[in-house]
Amino acid sequence: MGGVLEGLRVLDFTRVIAGSWCTMYLSDMGAEVLKVESPGTGDVMRLQTPVRNGECGFFIIYNRGKKSITLDLKKDEAKQLVRELVKSCDVLVENFSPGTMKELGLDYDAMRKINPKLVYASISGYGQYGPKADLPSYDVCIQAVCGLMSMNGYRGQDPLRIGMSATDFMAGTVTALAIMGALWNIRKTGKGQYIDISLFDCGLTMLENAVPKYSWTGEVAAALGSRHPSAAPHNVYKTKDGFIVIITIENKAYARLCKAMGVPELVEDPRFSEVSGRLRNVDELDAIVNSWTGKLPTARVVEALKAANLAYGVVRDVRENVEDEHSKVRNMMPTVVQPRAGPVTIPGCPIHYSETEIAPLRPAPLLGEHTEEIVTRILKYPKERYAELQKKGVF
Amino acid sequence: MGGVLEGLRVLDFTRVIAGSWCTMYLSDMGAEVLKVESPGTGDVMRLQTPVRNGECGFFIIYNRGKKSITLDLKKDEAKQLVRELVKSCDVLVENFSPGTMKELGLDYDAMRKINPKLVYASISGYGQYGPKADLPSYDVCIQAVCGLMSMNGYRGQDPLRIGMSATDFMAGTVTALAIMGALWNIRKTGKGQYIDISLFDCGLTMLENAVPKYSWTGEVAAALGSRHPSAAPHNVYKTKDGFIVIITIENKAYARLCKAMGVPELVEDPRFSEVSGRLRNVDELDAIVNSWTGKLPTARVVEALKAANLAYGVVRDVRENVEDEHSKVRNMMPTVVQPRAGPVTIPGCPIHYSETEIAPLRPAPLLGEHTEEIVTRILKYPKERYAELQKKGVF
Numbered sequence: 001m002g003g004v005l006e007g008l009r010v011l012d013f014t015r016v017i018a019g020s021w022c023t024m025y026l027s028d029m030g031a032e033v034l035k036v037e038s039p040g041t042g043d044v045m046r047l048q049t050p051v052r053n054g055e056c057g058f059f060i061i062y063n064r065g066k067k068s069i070t071l072d073l074k075k076d077e078a079k080q081l082v083r084e085l086v087k088s089c090d091v092l093v094e095n096f097s098p099g100t101m102k103e104l105g106l107d108y109d110a111m112r113k114i115n116p117k118l119v120y121a122s123i124s125g126y127g128q129y130g131p132k133a134d135l136p137s138y139d140v141c142i143q144a145v146c147g148l149m150s151m152n153g154y155r156g157q158d159p160l161r162i163g164m165s166a167t168d169f170m171a172g173t174v175t176a177l178a179i180m181g182a183l184w185n186i187r188k189t190g191k192g193q194y195i196d197i198s199l200f201d202c203g204l205t206m207l208e209n210a211v212p213k214y215s216w217t218g219e220v221a222a223a224l225g226s227r228h229p230s231a232a233p234h235n236v237y238k239t240k241d242g243f244i245v246i247i248t249i250e251n252k253a254y255a256r257l258c259k260a261m262g263v264p265e266l267v268e269d270p271r272f273s274e275v276s277g278r279l280r281n282v283d284e285l286d287a288i289v290n291s292w293t294g295k296l297p298t299a300r301v302v303e304a305l306k307a308a309n310l311a312y313g314v315v316r317d318v319r320e321n322v323e324d325e326h327s328k329v330r331n332m333m334p335t336v337v338q339p340r341a342g343p344v345t346i347p348g349c350p351i352h353y354s355e356t357e358i359a360p361l362r363p364a365p366l367l368g369e370h371t372e373e374i375v376t377r378i379l380k381y382p383k384e385r386y387a388e389l390q391k392k393g394v395f
Numbered sequence: 396m397g398g399v400l401e402g403l404r405v406l407d408f409t410r411v412i413a414g415s416w417c418t419m420y421l422s423d424m425g426a427e428v429l430k431v432e433s434p435g436t437g438d439v440m441r442l443q444t445p446v447r448n449g450e451c452g453f454f455i456i457y458n459r460g461k462k463s464i465t466l467d468l469k470k471d472e473a474k475q476l477v478r479e480l481v482k483s484c485d486v487l488v489e490n491f492s493p494g495t496m497k498e499l500g501l502d503y504d505a506m507r508k509i510n511p512k513l514v515y516a517s518i519s520g521y522g523q524y525g526p527k528a529d530l531p532s533y534d535v536c537i538q539a540v541c542g543l544m545s546m547n548g549y550r551g552q553d554p555l556r557i558g559m560s561a562t563d564f565m566a567g568t569v570t571a572l573a574i575m576g577a578l579w580n581i582r583k584t585g586k587g588q589y590i591d592i593s594l595f596d597c598g599l600t601m602l603e604n605a606v607p608k609y610s611w612t613g614e615v616a617a618a619l620g621s622r623h624p625s626a627a628p629h630n631v632y633k634t635k636d637g638f639i640v641i642i643t644i645e646n647k648a649y650a651r652l653c654k655a656m657g658v659p660e661l662v663e664d665p666r667f668s669e670v671s672g673r674l675r676n677v678d679e680l681d682a683i684v685n686s687w688t689g690k691l692p693t694a695r696v697v698e699a700l701k702a703a704n705l706a707y708g709v710v711r712d713v714r715e716n717v718e719d720e721h722s723k724v725r726n727m728m729p730t731v732v733q734p735r736a737g738p739v740t741i742p743g744c745p746i747h748y749s750e751t752e753i754a755p756l757r758p759a760p761l762l763g764e765h766t767e768e769i770v771t772r773i774l775k776y777p778k779e780r781y782a783e784l785q786k787k788g789v790f
Contacts, residue, residue: 004580025569029576049625050608057607108749127747132721140621140629141708144640149621149631150712152547152558159631159638159710161621162557163547164601171745173568174420178746180575181424185399185751194749201745204727206559210713211728212452213445215740220714226535226544226556230444234535236544236554243554245539313536315554317545318605319615326527332599333606345610350566350596351573352522354503354589356580 003030003359008183011082011089012036012066013106015043017139017165018123018199019095020062021172026091026179028349028358033066034085034374035365039395042070042367055341060364064336064346068365069374070395073104077394082106084379086114091179095123098133108194118192119182121175127198139165139199146203151210153223160223166206167199174202232278233257235286236315237293239301243315244293246305253310254278260308261292338363371395398425399751403578406477406484407431407461408501410438412534412560413518413594414490415457416567421486421574423744423753428461429480429769430760434790437465437762450736455759459731459741463760464769465790468499472789477501479774481509486574490518493528503589513587514577516570522593534560534594541598546605548618555618561601562594569597627673628652630681631710632688634696638710639688641700648705649673655703656687733758766790 008031012023020043027033037043043059050057071078083106086092092111094101101107101122108120122128125137135141140161143149148167153160175197182193204211210221226245228234233254234247248254251274258266266272266288271281278285293301298314305312316324322345327333332348349358375381375389389395403426407418415438422428432438438454445452466473478501481487487506489496496502496517503515517523520532530536535556538544543562548555570592577588599606605616621640623629628649629642643649646669653661661667661683666676673680688696693709700707711719717740722728727743744753770776770784784790 004576006583025572048604050604050611052611057611058604060607061604126721127725130721130724136706136708138642138706138708140640140642141706144631144638144708144710145716147711147713147716148559149640149710153555158621158633160548160555161631161640162559162561163618164543164557164561164603166557166559166561166601169565169601170568173565173572174745177420177568177572177575178748180572180579181399181746182748182751183579184575188401189750191750193751196747196749197745198725200721201725201727201743201747204716204722204742205745206561206564207713207716207742208559209443209445209453209456211717211742212455212739214713214717215730215738216445216447216452216736220712223558226553236539236556238553243539245535245544245556247533247535311531311533311536313531313533313539315539315544316542317615318542318602318609321540321542321599321602322606322609326521326525326595327599329525330522330593330596332596335610341611343610344607347599347602347606348596350569350592350600351576352591352596353573353577354591355584355586356577356588 003028004353004356005029005031008032008091009089010034010091010093011085013092013094013096015095016045017062017168018172019093020045021169022123022175023066023093024062024064025173025176027065028351030359035063035066035068036082037068037070037367039070039072039368039393042068046367052341055338057344057346060336060338060344061346063364065359065362066365067370067374068368069371070368072394075392075394077389077392079105081375081379081394083114086111086118088378089115090117090119090183092118092120093123093175093179097137098122098124098128112192116191117186119179119195120192121179121195121197123171123175123197125198126200128196132200137199139168142167142199142203146200147207147210148203151207151221151223154225155222157223167203170202170206171197171199227282230279231275232282233285233289235289237290239293239298240296242298244298244301245313245315246289247311251275256308257310260304260310261289263288334361336361336363339366368395398423398754399748400424400426403427403486404484405429405486405488406480408487408489408491410490411440412457412563413567414488415440416564417518417570418461418488419457419459420568420571422460423746425754429765430458430461430463431466431477432463432762434465434467434763434788437463441762447736450733452739452741455731455733455739456741458759460754460757461760462765462769463763464766465763467789470787470789472784472787474500476770476774476789478509481506481513483773484510485512485514485578487513487515488518488570488574492532493517493519493523507587511586512581514574514590515587516574516590516592518566518570518592520593521595523591527595532594534563537562537594537598541595542602542605543598546602546616546618549620550617552618562598565597565601566592566594622677625674626670627677628680628684630684632685634688634693635691637693639693639696640708640710641684642706646670651703652705655699655705656684658683729756731756731758734761763790
């Protein structure tokens, strides 16, 4: 059986992370994704590291299973091809700077005249309207502006980029969700619509309790390292051979931790017996926990925490996750064989359905690999016409 | 017009963040979400900070617009109510520990016999199967295990929690997306299905290029602060009155930055003229940029960067985002009036449709606020029967 979205066709003008991540999900779920790229270079992500035999491993993750058609959108014939393709597509996604698709004559107003059922989604840094719409839209810039960086890092130190493209990833996923909502809605209205998603808006949604807290108390959230505003111990601790997260949410867990550490007298110690004291004396408390973990290998700390029914997480690196049995059992570290580059391991799709397969992970397309197929099979252009356009440099 | 999901009904057994975040989106998009909570305390998130007049601002964000029904799931009458409710629901979402719904007799196998079209989604720390399925499933524990913490923070320093619940948020969004895919699929198959989403799997998807890089080169990704593995300058810099992110991706941007900083001689400086040199001498280079920004107020740095067409982002805190004109214009900082607690500002919904409203932001339900409505309106129990069950402590 095909994926849940089998039969859906997506015209994909996305590049780099947020947009490609959105259509990655649609493709994993079974949609046919036609990725439109510029002739010559294609998506700039094709140039990023790591590269093997001219192919980028980063690009492969987010573009697995898609089809690539090259089109020089400055040429009228290319725009005409897009207009014809749109007739048979259910969804269009783009993440150019606001206004670019309009300049190309390929904006929503133009496209919906051709296909009123089209769901057309735009992803941008700050959205299609608003006073900040023209600001630079890289994920790290948005992380700075939306407040996320101010809450990452250590108290009193410099704000810090979150070590992955948090707003790109969230905006891409939210866009895929919004697209599904709009497709669902067509059943009632018979009509598609336009969707405007921004990295900035998505960044704001991830500020946790900081917004209501500011609203009620005027308190401005700050970075806390790995600590918690209202629980302690809650941190990452150094063991003899690694690091481990230990968290205790309430007094009972704190008491169990004291016993596990072999210092039961601290349960009733007035400095620590209540959470208010533990928070006030958190430096001292963390030092006590660290002096315990520091004498033991991680495995021994884990044993003790398990026996005490405490919450923990062993800090692991990428290697340990790629080679992890759990990752493999859940098909989260599949290897795809990429033409030219050979086998490469990439993170898989986190959606696990009981009745429907996620599309088997296929390689990412070579630049323009499916141009001829799309033009002659979907648009049914005669081969001669295809060759003619090719000569004109449309592809 | 109602939301895109108007007419869908969701039976919601979620608590805390990941699950509540998932059904928050379904509710924002117009679904009717019936949140099932334990009598007495309800979702433990109701107890978290900030609290005003007994209501939690954090809880309000993720539960706005939902309806709350209390049910003591240890009682047979409560289970019977769930089985009757499931008949009229399209979706069930839960994020208990794996096995809990089975113990209650409310697992997918039991529910699908009652409603074969039901889409049933479970969210958990490590998923429903696999050797790690029983490990502690708090977001910060998962961040440790899945590799995200090893890539956040500063090179050579301790691993660091990402300053927000990254795996909770992603798992919640991916679950909403997976649910929409399964609903879409019912059009073809006539049948619902089970969905298994884990925070761990979602964490793995956010490791950026680290997985293919390890796969091809054996290199294990490390934290880089706010720096970039293949571009410099790319960091957060201190100004006279704040911090600013400045990024330069290629030589031309570096040259423009040198000119903007008034040191055009550095363009051709052999230490920095190529990206390899800039990465090798990044400490020196960052010091030069910092000495420029440190003498100027942020507004002046922004002017210079704008004039030079460079990418930047001013680091802002939560207050600046709540009070930001852009946030307001995009309806991203709405104020809801919560019974008992009064007005509170929370982040809005980042989905902007052209033709369909996102559900107007309503307050979160009081514990059990809609129990009677749900039992008598949806299940059509006579008032006497409701009163009888109430006496038995079912609600």
